[in-house]
Amino acid sequence: MANEAHPCPCDIGHRLEYGGMGHEVQVEHIKAYVTRCPVDAGKAVIVIQDIFGWQLPNTRYMADLISGNGYTTIVPDFFVGQEPWSPTGDWSTFPEWLKTRNARKINKEFDAVLRYLKQQCHAQKIGVVGFCWGGIAVHHVMMTYPELRAGVSVYGIVKDSEDIYSLKNPTLFIFAENDAVIPLEQVSLLTQKLKEHCKVEYQIKTFSGQTHGFVHRKREDCLPADKPYIDEARRNLIEWLNKYI
DSSP states (O other): OOBSSSOOOOOOOOOOOOOOSSEEEEETTEEEEEEOOSSOOSEEEEEEOOTTOTTOHHHHHHHHHHHTTTOEEEEEOTTTTOOOOOTTSOGGGHHHHHHTOOTTOOHHHHHHHHHHHHHTSOOSEEEEEEETHHHHHHHHHHTTOTTEEEEEEESOBOOSOSOOOOOSSOEEEEEETTOSSSOHHHHHHHHHHHHHHOOSOEEEEEETTOOTTTTTSSOTTSOTTTHHHHHHHHHHHHHHHHHHO
């Protein structure tokens, strides 16, 4: 789910069998998965979950991938102990479930994570990456926190708000051409609004032939035709962080 106005099913895709390179910690009132970079460069990236929660192996895999490029990464539980959505859940109950998990009401948790990164990890430069539900959250925090050096929103879109363009720092938006959740008209509207009003660097990239979840919920070996797009999107994500953090 990455469209606030029209919530609809978000297929979990391929759930990776992945243990992780990091460890779980308590960050004030929430839990989090942290992976320390072997070489401490004072750089950190907050990775924001999709509807399937902070323990989804796919999201931890992406956090570890980012960490391997020179960052301490943290995947906080932005649902604050509430159950994530289950792939076997009754989709008719999804809108009600979502009302208690607003991707733009995470400031209390985000502030706690920032304190942890600065005090416990000595992070001086911080960015943020989010997938699906987390992509909406990235859009929100990049309009709210000037201290974030860079953001990457992966198939998440804020639709029911006029103020979608006042980004504080460089933000990359990644979308899929055949996304059943995010119509291309919404991507076009975002493109138009940012072009007219945004005062910082941004990029919107739509990947041909891809579907919702392709960056973190498709195995690289699922279809040979998909692999170049998955690799390119992940590379673009890392390059954006490296450029601006």
